[in-house]
Amino acid sequence: MKARVLIRPKDGILDPQGQAVERALPALGFGGAANVRVGRLVELDVEDGSRLDEMCERLLANPLIEDYEVQVIE
Amino acid sequence: MKFGVVRFPGSCDEVDALMACRRFADAEILWHGDRDLAGVDAVVIPGGFSYGDYLRVGAIARFSPVMEAVKAHVLAGGPVLGICNGFQVLCEAGLLPGALLPNAGLRFLCRQVDVEVVNSDTPFTRACAAGDTLSIPVKHTTGRYYAPEETLREMDAHGQIILRYATGCNPNGSLADVAGVVNRDGNVMGLMPHPEHAVDPLTGSADGSCIFQSLMDHVEEGPARLAEARA
Amino acid sequence: MSGPAAVASHRALGLTDSEYDLIVDKMGREPNRVELAVFSLMWSEHCAYKHSKKLLRRLPTEGRHLLMGPGENAGAVSVGNGLAIAFKVESHNHPSAVEPFQGAATGVGGILRDVFAVGARPIAILDSLRFGELTSARSRYLLDGAVSGIGHYGNSIGVPTVGGEVYFEAPYEQNCLVNAMCLGIAPEERLIRSAAAGVGNLLVLMGARTGRDGIGGASVLASAELNSDDASKRPSVQIGDPFEEKKLLECCLELLERGTLRSLQDLGAAGLSSSSAEMASKGEVGLDIDVSKVPLREDDMEPFEIMVSESQERMLCVIEPQKLAQLQGVCERWEVRATAIGEVTGSRRLRVLAGGEAVGDMPVEALVDDCPLYDLAPARPEGQVYPAPQRTLDSHEPADILPALLASHNLSSRRPLFEQYDCLVGSRTVRRPGHADAAVLDLRPDGAQGAIAASIDGNGRRVACDPYTGTVEAVLECAANLACVGAQPLGLTNCLNFGNPERPHVAWQLERSVAGMADALTELGVPVVGGNVSLYNQSGDGPIYPTPVVGMVGAVPDPERAAGAGFSTEGHTVALVCSPAGTVSLSGSQLAKLHGEELPDRLPEIDVTGTRHVIEAVRDAVRDGELASAHDVAEGGLAVALAECCIEGGIGATISLPSYELEALFGEGAGRFLVSGPAEALESLAELATPIGAVGGEVLQIDRRWMWTLDELREAFGALALAFP
Numbered sequence A: 001m002k003a004r005v006l007i008r009p010k011d012g013i014l015d016p017q018g019q020a021v022e023r024a025l026p027a028l029g030f031g032g033a034a035n036v037r038v039g040r041l042v043e044l045d046v047e048d049g050s051r052l053d054e055m056c057e058r059l060l061a062n063p064l065i066e067d068y069e070v071q072v073i074e
Numbered sequence B: 001m002k003f004g005v006v007r008f009p010g011s012c013d014e015v016d017a018l019m020a021c022r023r024f025a026d027a028e029i030l031w032h033g034d035r036d037l038a039g040v041d042a043v044v045i046p047g048g049f050s051y052g053d054y055l056r057v058g059a060i061a062r063f064s065p066v067m068e069a070v071k072a073h074v075l076a077g078g079p080v081l082g083i084c085n086g087f088q089v090l091c092e093a094g095l096l097p098g099a100l101l102p103n104a105g106l107r108f109l110c111r112q113v114d115v116e117v118v119n120s121d122t123p124f125t126r127a128c129a130a131g132d133t134l135s136i137p138v139k140h141t142t143g144r145y146y147a148p149e150e151t152l153r154e155m156d157a158h159g160q161i162i163l164r165y166a167t168g169c170n171p172n173g174s175l176a177d178v179a180g181v182v183n184r185d186g187n188v189m190g191l192m193p194h195p196e197h198a199v200d201p202l203t204g205s206a207d208g209s210c211i212f213q214s215l216m217d218h219v220e221e222g223p224a225r226l227a228e229a230r231a
Numbered sequence C: 001m002s003g004p005a006a007v008a009s010h011r012a013l014g015l016t017d018s019e020y021d022l023i024v025d026k027m028g029r030e031p032n033r034v035e036l037a038v039f040s041l042m043w044s045e046h047c048a049y050k051h052s053k054k055l056l057r058r059l060p061t062e063g064r065h066l067l068m069g070p071g072e073n074a075g076a077v078s079v080g081n082g083l084a085i086a087f088k089v090e091s092h093n094h095p096s097a098v099e100p101f102q103g104a105a106t107g108v109g110g111i112l113r114d115v116f117a118v119g120a121r122p123i124a125i126l127d128s129l130r131f132g133e134l135t136s137a138r139s140r141y142l143l144d145g146a147v148s149g150i151g152h153y154g155n156s157i158g159v160p161t162v163g164g165e166v167y168f169e170a171p172y173e174q175n176c177l178v179n180a181m182c183l184g185i186a187p188e189e190r191l192i193r194s195a196a197a198g199v200g201n202l203l204v205l206m207g208a209r210t211g212r213d214g215i216g217g218a219s220v221l222a223s224a225e226l227n228s229d230d231a232s233k234r235p236s237v238q239i240g241d242p243f244e245e246k247k248l249l250e251c252c253l254e255l256l257e258r259g260t261l262r263s264l265q266d267l268g269a270a271g272l273s274s275s276s277a278e279m280a281s282k283g284e285v286g287l288d289i290d291v292s293k294v295p296l297r298e299d300d301m302e303p304f305e306i307m308v309s310e311s312q313e314r315m316l317c318v319i320e321p322q323k324l325a326q327l328q329g330v331c332e333r334w335e336v337r338a339t340a341i342g343e344v345t346g347s348r349r350l351r352v353l354a355g356g357e358a359v360g361d362m363p364v365e366a367l368v369d370d371c372p373l374y375d376l377a378p379a380r381p382e383g384q385v386y387p388a389p390q391r392t393l394d395s396h397e398p399a400d401i402l403p404a405l406l407a408s409h410n411l412s413s414r415r416p417l418f419e420q421y422d423c424l425v426g427s428r429t430v431r432r433p434g435h436a437d438a439a440v441l442d443l444r445p446d447g448a449q450g451a452i453a454a455s456i457d458g459n460g461r462r463v464a465c466d467p468y469t470g471t472v473e474a475v476l477e478c479a480a481n482l483a484c485v486g487a488q489p490l491g492l493t494n495c496l497n498f499g500n501p502e503r504p505h506v507a508w509q510l511e512r513s514v515a516g517m518a519d520a521l522t523e524l525g526v527p528v529v530g531g532n533v534s535l536y537n538q539s540g541d542g543p544i545y546p547t548p549v550v551g552m553v554g555a556v557p558d559p560e561r562a563a564g565a566g567f568s569t570e571g572h573t574v575a576l577v578c579s580p581a582g583t584v585s586l587s588g589s590q591l592a593k594l595h596g597e598e599l600p601d602r603l604p605e606i607d608v609t610g611t612r613h614v615i616e617a618v619r620d621a622v623r624d625g626e627l628a629s630a631h632d633v634a635e636g637g638l639a640v641a642l643a644e645c646c647i648e649g650g651i652g653a654t655i656s657l658p659s660y661e662l663e664a665l666f667g668e669g670a671g672r673f674l675v676s677g678p679a680e681a682l683e684s685l686a687e688l689a690t691p692i693g694a695v696g697g698e699v700l701q702i703d704r705r706w707m708w709t710l711d712e713l714r715e716a717f718g719a720l721a722l723a724f725p
Helices: A016-027 A051-058 B012-024 B063-077 B085-092 B147-158 B207-222 B224-229 C017-027 C035-044 C093-098 C099-115 C137-157 C217-223 C231-234 C242-257 C271-283 C303-308 C321-333 C362-368 C399-408 C460-467 C467-484 C504-524 C590-594 C608-623 C636-648 C662-666 C680-686 C710-717 C720-725
Strands: A002-011 A038-044 A066-072 B002-007 B026-031 B042-045 B080-083 B098-103 B109-117 B135-142 B142-144 B161-165 B177-180 B188-191 C066-068 C075-080 C083-091 C121-131 C161-168 C176-185 C202-207 C263-266 C286-290 C313-321 C337-343 C349-354 C357-363 C429-431 C439-442 C451-457 C488-497 C528-534 C547-556 C573-579 C628-632 C653-655 C671-677 C689-695 C699-702 C704-707
Touching: A002 A051, A002 C653, A016 C608, A038 C653, A051 C242, A051 C699, A066 C671, B002 B012, B002 C231, B002 C680, B012 B026, B012 C231, B012 C720, B042 B063, B042 B085, B042 C337, B063 B080, B080 B085, B080 C217, B085 B098, B098 C573, B109 B177, B109 C161, B135 C636, B142 B177, B147 B161, B147 C362, B161 C439, B177 B207, B177 C017, B177 C242, B188 C035, B188 C217, C017 C357, C017 C362, C035 C357, C066 C083, C075 C528, C075 C547, C083 C099, C083 C451, C083 C547, C093 C099, C093 C176, C099 C121, C099 C137, C099 C176, C099 C242, C099 C263, C121 C137, C121 C242, C121 C451, C121 C547, C137 C161, C137 C242, C161 C439, C161 C451, C176 C528, C176 C547, C202 C303, C202 C321, C242 C321, C263 C689, C263 C699, C271 C303, C271 C349, C271 C362, C286 C671, C303 C357, C313 C321, C313 C636, C321 C337, C337 C349, C337 C653, C349 C362, C349 C547, C357 C362, C399 C590, C399 C704, C399 C710, C451 C710, C460 C467, C460 C504, C460 C547, C467 C488, C467 C504, C467 C547, C467 C628, C467 C710, C488 C504, C504 C608, C547 C662, C573 C608, C573 C680, C590 C636, C590 C662, C590 C699, C608 C628, C608 C680, C628 C636, C628 C699, C636 C653, C636 C662, C636 C671, C636 C710, C671 C680, C680 C689, C699 C710
Parallel strands: B002 B026, B002 B042, B042 B080, B080 B188, C083 C528, C121 C161, C286 C349, C488 C528, C653 C699
Antiparallel strands: A002 A038, A002 A066, B098 B142, B109 B135, B109 B161, B161 B177, B177 B188, C066 C075, C075 C083, C083 C176, C121 C176, C202 C313, C202 C337, C263 C313, C286 C337, C349 C357, C429 C439, C439 C451, C451 C547, C488 C547, C573 C671, C573 C689, C628 C671, C653 C689, C699 C704
């Protein structure tokens, strides 16, 4: 199966990349954007989808500072 | 006394660390693929970009075979010093509390900074006095120390925050100016500044020497003083 | 023979009709697509130097310390005790103008490979950058991206960036320059050449997989003038992976240590085509390459794409067949891919196979040696061709001028850039960027007697005023920077960044510049060890300032004595050291730029021999440990140099001069130094040194008239920080 893992900084963790993007948007004429968070996207094919959470906990994300969300695509 | 300096693919400062250690004692390189620490007394996990820092800094290195041996060494009470990327690896491996996040300024920063010794009752700082100011360089993109507030309070209470950036010197936005920490047992230290780049006045400063000197004293003389302090 | 025949596509690939006819003649038939692709790259300006080769023959290439001269991946000089320093500078201008981060990063990656391809461990990077004025958003974007890219690659691979320079001038607006220089160290006997040898030996490709990166890069990106639709060229930009290169570097050095390799070559511009043809040409052999064996990142690549791909982090080596297992063992340990893709033949032909089928077959000599070389048609233009700069300062009062000059982007502190580079890794860095006029690297831990110094210089603005004299100045300034840390030059590498050489006035600039470089180097007795030419740096707005960049490496017997630039001690005497016949002038100076004055069309002639004597005297005084500080008086003149010495040292000075004309304070000219030390120590400089004041206090005071606090000077000097929010 094909899965997609979205990883983003936990709420409350300072995200300077997100802030930089947020500052850049109005400069390009895109007003009204707020709460920008920059994260990572991991796509993978797995044989056993039941272990995806464990993969995230142990390697793909750092649960101390990041939230993750697993999406099964097909 | 023998130091072992771990080399991962992508390590950069391992030779610098090796040369710094050799000013004080024997030292050799430990290969990431080996499960054996070759009888070293203290392990140094050096700076660099292990595994390219891909995915997340330090995230992949923690799974290398040598880290199993490092964990066993830690459980047996052996000292481990993680510098910069080594600090990141130790946090990822759960051997130190907290995590390192991208610098508040988002840029790589190489700068000589002043660091204050907060706790000198550790195997890593016993050659210093609390309140000493050390001039040591930092050089990193991901050095902003973070730990949840409660953890940080606990760490403070247990003397685990052992180095702080001096006032006005915090280069990365670290919480509470944290520059270096130890684990609860006091035998694992991580710091973002590079003491191995501060062992010779000709190349900038010799203030980092006290970290290596402390480790040597600790191994040679035994952890008596630390144990006393705890008791 | 497969592949559709090439019909008139040679023009799209940058070949002229007569060049194409010559290829047909050399081949004895029409080339197919694979062959045409390979020829078009090998005969591009970038690979064949067809407009500059004849000129470059004028440069001196012999020297007492020279071990390896032009023609190898990098040149090398001896530093004694059986140790060699390999070094080279190379441009990555056009890729950086298209995508500054990756362009600069892969520029660093490329020059690092050049150095470890000769068997040397890279120990230092310096860079030379040019952008348009920072009032332009595009220039700020390019600056930020290029600096981040250089840092990303150098920092990640663990090679310190120890120095460099950057200038901002309007003619670089469309064509920024990113030149990177690398120095490496090796035992002399480990230096390896790239000539393929031994019929039957294997050709092994190491490192990254091959993808469609930079397809056509060498001929499309490097040899055509840029135009406005650069965004469309983005897909062919190469992407750098410093982690892969770090493994490749360690792996290659271990293979050389073990004596596994017969020859080694990096894959740079024109990828497999250029590297294999060069190896075969130098070894006077042939090579068979089976492209079906090349590990690919994308499955459906055509043979010609594989031959011209510029995917980064790849090396090509020749080994004896019985050493394959040893090579594979080392490569596995470093997690580096290694694949035998061909073999050395006696045919003197480069044959390209795809599985069993031959898809290309070219005489090596035709590829490497038969590209026609063109004579330039130089013509001195009537007057100055560059427009006057925008006026940014009206005042003619020194009180206003000094802070304005310090805050101008060409002179302000480079610290905001340097802090983005790791200058420490390797533990050799004795003088960090900005602390002294040249970087100083201690080689004693490597087994040498002393240290080396390195500097990179080139002032396009001055060369635009007068290509001959401006280039002489660049060479002298480089030597002067070395002298400040007590270094004697061993060799020089150069990168000639110019516009379109087919334009007569650009040809004239190129010709005069090379003549100046040759004369200055002959006077100094310094050989050229290698370098690079980057032409066609031109857009609709015209050519860049002609920008010869020179990087010099010198020997420092005692790094403890390498002088810093900053004043150090209260009460020390400050002296100006210069040739009695030396001249200074405001013509073409930074002050003239602030005042919006047009560039002159010549500079005052330089007394090169007299300047050499001054440089040598300063060097000797530094080596004797006499001086507390030494700083070259360069752009902005004496007053700016004084301010720099005060800021760097964190201490003031009180100065009185024989003249307070603007020319005396801010005029520029070669071979002038500001030194400080105990009064008696300056006596060794005899009549060359004129005491002009004393170190001390918290202010820089010139005459009784002008006074600036250190804080005022620092604030002005910090102006570049605003470019990195």
